[in-house]
Amino acid sequence: MSLVNMLAFIIGLPFVLIKLALYILFGIIRSFVPMSIWRKKSVEGDICLITGAGSGIGRQIAINFAEQGADLVLWDVDSAGNKETAQLVRKFGVNVWTYTCDVSNRQKVYTLAQRVKDEAGTVTILVNNAGIVSGSYFLDLSDEKIMKTMGVNTMAHFWTLRAFLPDMIKNNQGHVVTVSSLVGEGGIGGMSDYSASKCAVKGLHESILRELHMYKSNVKCTVVCPYTVNTGMFxxxxxxxxxxxxxxxxxxxxxxxxxxxxxxxxxxxxxPYIFIAVFLMHSLPTNVQLAIENLLNANEAMKSFVGKR
Incomplete structure (x- = not known):
């Protein structure tokens, strides 16, 4: 290291440490303040595209965005469910466009993305929510199930991001939401393909967030890691x-x-308190984690899996 670089490092270090301390303090304070009373931005008039909008989490995200005045682009492989969601959100007086789409099909995503830009306009909020669960233990998984899970839960994020993120960066405005999972933090028995797919999208999300930071972009990112949701998938x-x-x-x-x-x-x-489980996943020795999982019967839970038919 040259003398100039060393001096620059010594001079700059206190400012970095002060900034770091302020970020930590702000984060601690914010964690104790209910999200409902935080300062909020407006999304009125934004165009929000949601994958897997035909039911479950996707439908509820659509309803809540419609309440905030955002126009909606709804994608789902289930055309009937997608239309039902559209009927539910139109009562809020927002514009709604529906498209039937298998998000694992790269060319279909790119083709529909161009239609969205032509018919609805520039997407400013992208919610990658679509997901499937095969519910099989690893030795019972077929190649087809593995490829389908990774196609819908992981590769689809690449295709939608490549389709819509460049416009957000160009306009220096937008928000990307990645719906991962608690098992996106680590594996569990009976979910090898699902866990792998959710770990992958969390890694993708974190990489893109850092690239946007490097570009000094105003495009924001949110990754969602929920515990099991009673949508029928599990x-x-x-x-x-x-x-x-x-x-x-x-x-x-x-x-x-x-x-x-x-x-x-x-x-x-x-x-929010599920963060405790995440902390334990990353801090406890593996044999202790396994003992806790045995106590909770966690790795046996998928043996009775039925799923959403």
Missing amino acids: NGISVKYQFLLPFITPEYVGEKVVQAVLTDTDTLYLP
Whole structure:
């Protein structure tokens, strides 16, 4: 290291440490203040594209964005469900466009993305929410199930981001929401493909957030890591001591996701105290983690999985 670089480092270090301390202090204070009373930005007139909008979390996110006055572009492979969501949100007086789309199909995504730009305008909020669960243990997984899970849960994020993120960067405005999962922080038995897909999108999200920071872009990012949501995707799983961690509702998730966008929250754990489980995942020795999972019957839970038919 040259003398000039060393002096620059010594001079700049106190400013970096002060800035870091202020960020930590602000983060601690913010964690104790309910999100509902944080200062919020307006999304009225924004164009929000939501994948998997035909039911569950996607539908509730659409309803909450419509309440805030955002126009909506709804994508789902389920045309009927997508139309039902459109009917529910039109009562708020917003513009709505619906498209039937298998988001794992790269060319279909690119083609529909151009139609959206021509028919609706520039997307300013992208919510990558579409997801599927195969519900099989690794040795029971077929190649087709693995490819489909990764196609919908992971690769689709690449295709939609490549389609819509460049316009956000160009206009220096926008927000990307990545719906990951608690198991996006680490694996669990019976969810090898699902866990892998959600870990992958969380990594993708964090990389893009840092690239946007490098560009000094005003485009914001939010990653959502919920515990099990009772949308039907996980029907049949048997969780021991479920009173400790009851399933959360899609209505709750939809409300909190939109609040996170309005407050530019970068990471959202639902429910918030699930962060304790994340901390334990990353700090405890593996044998201790396994002992806790045995106590909760966590790795056996998917044996009774039925799923959404």
